[in-house]
Amino acid sequence: MSAELKHKQATAPAVQVRGLNVVYATNQGDLPAVRQVDLDIEARKITGIIGESGSGKSTLVMAMMNAVGKPGQIVSGSVEVLGVGDMLSIDRERQRKARGKELGLVFQAAQNSLNPLRRIGHQVLDLGRSHDVKDLRDLLRKAKDLLTRLGMDADRVLASYQHELSGGMRQRVGIMFALILDAKIVILDEATTALDMLSQASVLEIVRELHKERGLTTILVTHDMGVVADMADRVVVMYGGEIVEEGPSEFVLSHPAHPYTQGLVRAIPRISGDIDRAVPLQGAPADLKTYLEPGCPFYQRCPVAMPKCQESRPTSLAVSQDRKVACFKVTDHD
Amino acid sequence: MKIVMIRFVKRLIAGLIMILVVASFTFLLVRLMPGDPVQAKYDQLLLNGLTPIQAMDEVRVMYGFIPHQPLWIQYVHYLSQILHLNLGQSISYEGTPVMRIILGAAPWTIILVLTGTIASFIVGVLAGVIAAIKRNSLAGSAITISGSVLHGIPLFVMALFLAYVLTTIYAILPFGAPYNAALTPGFNGPFLSSLARHALLPVFTYALSSYGGWLLTMKSSVISVLGDDFILASEVRGLKTSTRIGYIAHNAILPLFTILALSIGFMFGGSLFIEDIFDYPGLGNLLVNAINSRDYPLMSGAFLLITVAVIASNIITDFLYSVVDPRIRR
Numbered sequence: 001m002s003a004e005l006k007h008k009q010a011t012a013p014a015v016q017v018r019g020l021n022v023v024y025a026t027n028q029g030d031l032p033a034v035r036q037v038d039l040d041i042e043a044r045k046i047t048g049i050i051g052e053s054g055s056g057k058s059t060l061v062m063a064m065m066n067a068v069g070k071p072g073q074i075v076s077g078s079v080e081v082l083g084v085g086d087m088l089s090i091d092r093e094r095q096r097k098a099r100g101k102e103l104g105l106v107f108q109a110a111q112n113s114l115n116p117l118r119r120i121g122h123q124v125l126d127l128g129r130s131h132d133v134k135d136l137r138d139l140l141r142k143a144k145d146l147l148t149r150l151g152m153d154a155d156r157v158l159a160s161y162q163h164e165l166s167g168g169m170r171q172r173v174g175i176m177f178a179l180i181l182d183a184k185i186v187i188l189d190e191a192t193t194a195l196d197m198l199s200q201a202s203v204l205e206i207v208r209e210l211h212k213e214r215g216l217t218t219i220l221v222t223h224d225m226g227v228v229a230d231m232a233d234r235v236v237v238m239y240g241g242e243i244v245e246e247g248p249s250e251f252v253l254s255h256p257a258h259p260y261t262q263g264l265v266r267a268i269p270r271i272s273g274d275i276d277r278a279v280p281l282q283g284a285p286a287d288l289k290t291y292l293e294p295g296c297p298f299y300q301r302c303p304v305a306m307p308k309c310q311e312s313r314p315t316s317l318a319v320s321q322d323r324k325v326a327c328f329k330v331t332d333h334d
Numbered sequence: 335m336k337i338v339m340i341r342f343v344k345r346l347i348a349g350l351i352m353i354l355v356v357a358s359f360t361f362l363l364v365r366l367m368p369g370d371p372v373q374a375k376y377d378q379l380l381l382n383g384l385t386p387i388q389a390m391d392e393v394r395v396m397y398g399f400i401p402h403q404p405l406w407i408q409y410v411h412y413l414s415q416i417l418h419l420n421l422g423q424s425i426s427y428e429g430t431p432v433m434r435i436i437l438g439a440a441p442w443t444i445i446l447v448l449t450g451t452i453a454s455f456i457v458g459v460l461a462g463v464i465a466a467i468k469r470n471s472l473a474g475s476a477i478t479i480s481g482s483v484l485h486g487i488p489l490f491v492m493a494l495f496l497a498y499v500l501t502t503i504y505a506i507l508p509f510g511a512p513y514n515a516a517l518t519p520g521f522n523g524p525f526l527s528s529l530a531r532h533a534l535l536p537v538f539t540y541a542l543s544s545y546g547g548w549l550l551t552m553k554s555s556v557i558s559v560l561g562d563d564f565i566l567a568s569e570v571r572g573l574k575t576s577t578r579i580g581y582i583a584h585n586a587i588l589p590l591f592t593i594l595a596l597s598i599g600f601m602f603g604g605s606l607f608i609e610d611i612f613d614y615p616g617l618g619n620l621l622v623n624a625i626n627s628r629d630y631p632l633m634s635g636a637f638l639l640i641t642v643a644v645i646a647s648n649i650i651t652d653f654l655y656s657v658v659d660p661r662i663r664r
Binding site: 062065067069096097098099100101105107109112113114115116117118119126127129130131161163174177178 | 563568658660
């Protein structure tokens with residue numbers, strides 16, 4: 001019985017998003033940033049979420065922590081986090097406790113994620129006190145271990161202020177903050193985008209190591225296809241606030257099914273060969289007008305659009321055991 | 335530590351140069367004034383029947399100037415007098431050294447303006463934080479409006495209104511004079527309580543009129559800090575609300591710190607309207623009287639004091655700033 005339970009726990013998704021809708025209030029009306037998203041984040045896997053700027057990736061992960069900033073607002077849906085409950089409906093104190101302790105986020109602007117007026121060590125202690133950590137000395141030791149792992153002089157960093165650290169160091173400190181309370185689910189929202197190639201590679205390498213070592217569930221939000229190909233077990237492709245394709249990354253990237261994913265893959269410039277072999281996607285990303293149309297959000301830019309695509313919106317359907325695509329062209333075969 | 339000392343000395347030298355410039359400017363201003371008050375006094379004394387030598391001595395004692403001497407000798411003389419803390423003698427309070435008059439008036443202003451400033455700063459800053467955090471609620475808007483309205487009412491209107499309500503209609507508080515003249519000044523209970531009761535209304539008026547400025551500045555400062563990334567990060571890391579408010583307040587208060595220090599420097603200008611209306615014998619009152627009675631030595635002495643106070647508070651702020659903001663330290 002216990003073996004069966006164990007098996008069930010191992011396969012239960014770490015995060016289960018259902019019917020999630022997030023809108024941003026703008027002058028022209030409510031802009032849906034995340035639309036009707038259903039998503040399972042598999043435990044102990046690295047999931048890459050990819051898409052253009054404004055496709056709703058960051059909003060989606062912020063909504064997972066129920067931390068969407070104004071003017072954004074979560075309209076409906078649920079985010080079931082393993083061992084916590086529905087982040088969108090549990091009381092605020094439990095939400096706060098879950099942030100940091102269950103869900104660690106290294107966010108987009110992690111370079112400015114520290115209080116400029118407090119030493120890093122003090123901020124570690126602030127974090128510990130907020131989460132009722134009994135042994136603060138032990139917490140500092142953990143911080144030191146992590147910082148050393150991340151390739152820094154731990155004592156110096158803990159005694160430093162933010163402005164005394166370089167961009168790459170701050171980013172690593174941000175990762176330390178996401179991991180120090182032993183969060184099992186770690187979200188990196190464009191966490192390495194601001195870094196140069198070498199720092200990015202070394203930070204990603206450390207993330208991969210820690211992921212394996214601690215059995216983490218890692219979510220990697222990026223617009224860098226290379227990072228996804230390199231790191232992710234699964235990939236989720238977002239367009240216009242919707243998930244258009246998801247599946248194991250090697251299959252999705254080698255045989256993209258959705259025309260948008262195909263466009264993304266074609267647009268990657270290669271190290272060798274003619275730069276013209278990278279084909280940019282035609283047209284402009286989805287905007288408010290696109291959202292008001294009844295059809296597929298990608299219709300305007302789609303090279304293989306059919307009349308049907310203008311009239312109704314494709315839903316995400318399974319095309320194989322663990323692969324889903326939201327495109328009539330792909331799902332309408334039979 | 336050594337770098338700090340070097341910085342301090344640099345600042346000090348810069349401050350002294352600034353004081354020198356202002357002192358020179360005051361000197362020239364008095365000399366360039368139409369009608370030349372020094373010459374006029376000298377002429378007047380001659381008309382009164384004094385011999386030229388007697389008249390010159392009299393004027394020298396009074397202004398610290400020597401008429402008929404080249405400007406630069408007068409200038410050097412004036413500066414050396416300042417170095418000896420001798421600001422000359424007052425004209426309107428005949429024969430009294432300016433220094434003594436100013437030192438006598440300063441405590442009244444310090445009681446009044448310093449208490450008022452500190453009280454309004456504390457209340458205004460706290461209200462500003464609440465107004466910013468709750469800016470979309472009724473309570474937040476109410477606080478903001480209270481700040482704007484109080485900030486908009488001229489000080490003398492507020493003073494007269496409060497005096498009318500609290501001393502005439504409801505006769506709760508005494509009006510005019512800094513203490514009950516029937517009591518013996520000194521460190522005794524009745525005198526001190528009378529002092530406090532008389533100070534209450536002017537201090538309250540002063541605090542009320544500057545509260546709005548602190549509130550509005552703090553509110554906008556807090557709002558801009560709220561938009562900073564590290565505040566979002568602290569939320570995402572699940573920090574306690576009290577810790578987060580501490581982060582916000584600490585970051586938001588820095589710009590106000592400079593304003594506070596400067597306004598304490600400007601305190602030595604006194605508060606003209608309040609001291610006038612409540613008949614408080616502070617520096618503001620002194621300056622008004624000096625201007626009204628063309629008491630040039632007293633005027634230039636008062637201006638010099640304001641200058642020194644502002645420059646000194648500037649230097650002190652610089653150093654305190656490096657205590658509260660680690661980014662300033664090098």
